[in-house]
């Protein structure tokens with residue numbers, strides 16, 4: 119490498135760092151909208167686990183790997199507050215300063231996922247109780263009770279101390295509250311809170327008894343304190359409200375810390391939390407949690423096996439939907455994890471491909487977990503970037519390469535984000551309602567969603583996955599697989615959008631329930647039956663596939679099939695069942711009707727991939743969805759980020775063979791020498807990042 123190259127690199131690094139310090143990541147004053155900033159690569163770093171004399175070497179190695187950001191502190195409570203009220207943040211300040219010296223910005227985690235022993239020993243009521251009445255113990259994390267008021271006071275105090283000290287720190291760019299909220303508590307105090315919460319929600323026991331149909335099995339409640347805190351089965355209305363209570367309780371738990379930080383921190387510092395559960399976990403409503411955060415972030419792990427391209431892409435798009443904005447991957451695996459049945463390593467190049475997939479789907483930062491494994495503690499086997507000796511592991515050069523590429527592409531990606539013509543609707547209420555009573559244990563809502571998602575992605579389309587209550591203007595086609603809960607209010611919003619010209623495709627199990635998880639009396643799709651001009655006469659859990667055919671081809675339905683009826687001449691029957699379980703023979707499986715300037719379609723079955731492909735190709739054509747890229751070889755994924763006057767395309771070859779991909783127009787090669795290309799050659803796990811002028 120010649121002197122000129124080294125100087126250029128140093129200047130680029132410096133400009134990334136300067137833009138971080140002085141507001142490339144900024145937040146509209148008073149607003150919560152994250153501007154797309156530079157593209158960052160980073161890692162979780164735990165200086166408290168190592169002698170201070172080592173820190174400089176760690177940070178030097180990070181800088182050499184082009185890492186721009188570290189997340190620090192999220193489990194370090196016992197170092198930050200060694201005994202009650204005695205805070206020691208000097209070491210953290212020294213770590214932040216040293217990071218600054220290496221042009222590495224810091225995200226500070228509040229340590230509330232791992233309370234110190236002195237706290238829970240003095241206040242055992244702050245410990246979480248599981249559903250069997252067992253109190254969690256010190257020595258693991260997540261042992262705290264999320265609903266306990268004393269615990270929240272301690273959390274607010276430590277968050278406030280951190281914010282007083284670092285809220286104006288030029289090298290601290292943001293905050294992470296806690297870590298992967300997960301387990302709720304079943305202690306008597308939480309139960310009392312649930313009952314009080316229900317009182318506020320329903321006002322009267324009469325209303326609650328009516329909405330939950332408690333005449334069933336003598337469930338009628340005469341006093342609020344008779345209502346159980348469900349830990350297993352129960353009345354679906356009760357179960358649904360418990361999920362809402364859990365969501366609100368986590369939100370309030372978080373709010374206490376957000377408020378403490380906001381009091382002292384500059385607005386340019388974002389506040390987020392890293393949501394776990396591989397994105398799809400549903401123990402609480404993630405939209406609710408993200409509402410008051412500036413930025414959505416999640417922890418993206420593969421676990422056993424290799425990248426499931428569609429699933430992981432769908433999760434990124436789902437996370438982007440939490441705030442309908444670009445997001446961060448706050449943790450991802452450098453090669454492998456320690457918690458899967460078999461913790462195999464990703465293939466060479468796969469870690470880099472994963473990082474670029476995240477960016478293609480709207481991530482503005484990707485952070486590895488973790489820099490270096492603690493010498494002891496529960497996660498000794500987890501993948502890391504440097505070894506127990508502090509020297510680079512075999513994955514280091516791949517991460518360094520990715521870091522260099524992020525630097526090169528950052529400027530072009532700034533201010534860009536994925537823009538979709540098509541959205542999939544998601545609703546926690548619907549997910550909970552179905553999972554309380556799956557009816558067919560093989561009905562996997564994620565798989566059903568991926569059946570839609572994968573087919574749209576095969577067409578090269580950007581797909582948003584958004585909350586069912588989101589305003590839909592701007593989309594041409596909206597698909598709602600498994601939208602089980604459709605209240606009158608939601609139906610009215612959907613219908614208004616359809617009348618203005620939207621195309622809505624409702625998938626199986628849609629509209630069976632109302633907002634209390636009670637059956638809709640119209641049958642499915644509930645309040646949309648009239649607009650559809652048809653309905654579900656009966657649903658069937660399938661033991662074996664049944665044939666389905668129509669103009670779009672022939673195939674099968676499996677797991678779930680609904681017998682539809684069309685009531686008006688205006689209804690088109692797009693698919694019929696063939697001879698199957700007897701009840702379905704010859705009956706409609708998919709009906710469609712134009713309404714206002716738009717169209718409602720109901721697809722009552724889980725179709726095989728080939729038939730699904732042709733059915734959704736018709737839907738996209740009919741909705742005038744425009745292609746975003748030309749045809750690509752089968753294993754190549756394309757993601758588009760749109761900016762002002764230009765678009766960035768990330769092409770990733772997830773297959774094992776070298777492929778040649780023709781580009782629909784000449785594009786600049788951002789990872790290469792910037793030349794204009796009309797074709798790219800991608801090795802196995804190969805990535806191309808291309809810029810097209812759209813002016």
Ligand code: GAL
Pocket residue numbers: 297298394417419449455456457487497500
């Ligand atoms: C995450 C967690 C990290 C670490 C990681 C290991 O769920 O937030 O602290 O445990 O898993 O994969």
